[in-house]
Amino acid sequence: MTIDRRAMLKAGAAGIAGAAAGPVLAADPTSKLRPAVEAGHAAAVERLRQWIALPSIAAENRGYPEGPDYMRRLALDAGFQSAEIVPSSGKPGVFATLDAGAKKTLGIYFMYDVKQYDPKEWSSPPLEGRIVDKPGLGKAMVGRGAVNQKGPETTFLAALHAFKAAGVKLPVNLVLVAEGEEEIASPNFHEIVQTPRVAAALRKSVGVIIPTGWQNPATGAVTLALGAKGAMEFELTVSGEKWGRGPKGDIHSSEKARVDSPPWRLVAALSTLVSPDGNTVMIDGIQDKVVPLTPRQRELIAMTARATDETSTKKQLGVTRWIDDMDWEASLVRLAQVPTVNIQGLVAGYTGPGGKTVLPGRATAKIEMRLVPDMTIEDTLAKLRAHLDKRGFADVEINVSGGYGPTQTDEKSALIRAELATCERLGVPATLAPRLAGSWPGVIFTGPPLGLPAGQFGFGHGSGAHAPDEYFLIESTNPKVMGMKDATMGFVDFLYQVAATA
């Protein structure tokens, strides 16, 4: 499962907030924190390097229980007073609290797992954490998990180490909840979050952030997402075995004259799911749950359309036309507004070079649906099943591998206002995205039973999530983006803003 967050920045529509570009140092009301961040920098970099050396990969069942144990240790070292392993039906989570005696509490979401990798594709070993020169950026650490998500998370922890080293009380209490299955679409994270003592602690918070480091290197801007589409990933499979027609395995293709074909049945079933152009979901009743964008959401998208560049986006995507030749703003509206059924892959029969005279015994489409409010995984799955059954495709298997519903957070929530205030104070341009087209498990916080604001937040820069040579910027030579020390001070500032925001 790879519903990654890489696509968020480019995928999301965004309104513009914040002041002129150029990072500035964050505030330090105690005048002790900045020196502590400076003094702790080498240790923070070393902490990131060591964490990268210890990958946890759920898809490969690798790095457990070392991953959660290490995560717990990281939390305790950073000043959390308690940290415990929380079991789930899958990999365990970590739950930690830091009671600063403050009035407000902030929730922090970490993932301690990373995406799979192939060392052959990397220019330096993916677990080494080598420091390399990135022209136009500065010195960056290369390693799996560098930006997704250990770099930004280590940056956040560095802020806590600075408070601890400086002997300064945090302005907010913290509740940390970490999972080790984010890269397989968080199938059990709800169990961890809804563990009564975890949920009770989170309920006291003003909202939850996951630390990020996605400043745009050209503008320094960050995107503040107010929501994201949900995603449901599944395979649709037709097999002779299940169908009771067609062959059990591949047979000679001349038999097609008298034997039914699983691939043709898959084509027939697929063609009922969308309009002939593939662009409108036709699953019975699926549109009933779709809530139209609000005027404010449309306004934010219109602002984004004016402030962003269609040509470079098309070029980057290798796309010359949007659906129906729509314009830039309409494409951004659609990105936020419509649910989709996407074919990620088709696999049936012979897939090598040339041909092979077989009538295949099974055929599979790898599909992912993107969901918008108020769609849910459960309702969508039930409607898909009913849609297929009604058309005589009861044998067509739906094997869901992961997913979560859409998430939405109020622009007026204290969390988002604190984010905006931090950006404004630091002079970092911030764009408000009403809904990212990419997906993340925010709904586990924003949906029932918690109903908390939740989003991504942080400064600094990295790239290459899920790709080779993933990196996170340590020392910036680019005036638009922060290095790790400044990004650490950005979190310091944010904690004070959260404390100050009514």
Place this chain on the structure above:
Amino acid sequence: MTIDRRAMLKAGAAGIAGAAAGPVLAADPTSKLRPAVEAGHAAAVERLRQWIALPSIAAENRGYPEGPDYMRRLALDAGFQSAEIVPSSGKPGVFATLDAGAKKTLGIYFMYDVKQYDPKEWSSPPLEGRIVDKPGLGKAMVGRGAVNQKGPETTFLAALHAFKAAGVKLPVNLVLVAEGEEEIASPNFHEIVQTPRVAAALRKSVGVIIPTGWQNPATGAVTLALGAKGAMEFELTVSGEKWGRGPKGDIHSSEKARVDSPPWRLVAALSTLVSPDGNTVMIDGIQDKVVPLTPRQRELIAMTARATDETSTKKQLGVTRWIDDMDWEASLVRLAQVPTVNIQGLVAGYTGPGGKTVLPGRATAKIEMRLVPDMTIEDTLAKLRAHLDKRGFADVEINVSGGYGPTQTDEKSALIRAELATCERLGVPATLAPRLAGSWPGVIFTGPPLGLPAGQFGFGHGSGAHAPDEYFLIESTNPKVMGMKDATMGFVDFLYQVAATA
């Protein structure tokens, strides 16, 4: 391309002719041939072993010009007075003649190429030609090309060596035409056959056979095919590049909301080609060329239905029901009667385990159509193109990799009568198949401009064409099937029957 002939025996419907089972020695009007076959047996086996050691594989561009050179040498050694390499746009053919001063001439079709193989899958090296014990059969030679087609071809050549060694004149003249691209669907064989001096020589023949060794080990029966469906193999591809819509390469799947999808377009295009159940070809005008089966063809199929076993066929195929739950005879009729569009494979986007959040830039269906008289490759391709264009799919690419039209030979032709007479004399049960569902390039002889009878003929047994451990029976311990010596005498007998058939 692998429109193989393996499927023919099980795929074809057949009428029953011939007498009781059990091979008997072929006639030897000179009483010198049988001893010569016996004396030459060891040399014939060695000839097969050496030929297997020299594979020609067009798909891998391997074994040329060694293959055609060796083929030419084999012909000259067997008594052909002239043998020459005939160039084509692809691999060269071999054309050889043996003038016995006889009244009649028989055409012989050889393929000197073999199918690809993976040595890892074999229990003895595929080029070694090792002799192994096959329980219930006898001693067999294992090697690539053993049954498809070097074993039967070497058996035929052994008959000619016997005539030569015995100093006996052949009862018929021979015209041999060999190709080296059968396994890639004979894309250039028509050029070789239509080379004026080759066509002129063939025109004098009563018809053309390719030597086979497909006696059923349970019954000893052979199938005499009166025709075979044609086949056209191609890929249908939708790409963002060609379409001008969708992405050029794979992009993040969240973009589906605003970017067109090549896989969905492929699904839409495919769904127009067949009825919703996948069983009737719906390409505009394609049914116009389909000639209904004659009463005699239906009669032969009915005879086959009565004489053959539905249950074991279904079990062998792993199929529990025919299309529309039709009965055995109806399934045999459909096998002979209807053109088909079969999906051999589907390939798009991510095809590995689990999912991957991509919107693919291209999608391909590997298709093969089976053609019946009077369909042709050219007409079928033109109709497919027009069908897609009319529905707005002009960008959908059709990449034909090979194929040939259907072939049909008159049951009353001298060639078929000589085959039947040989079977009857030798007590080998023969079933007449009006049309095989599998395909072979017989149309190059039976179609314009030659219009000759053509078919497969021979005795003996082998199996595993295109598969690992392909073998050909050398010494039979099974009273139902002939070993190589008896099969050689079968060809001797056949040559006399051809000479004797008016």
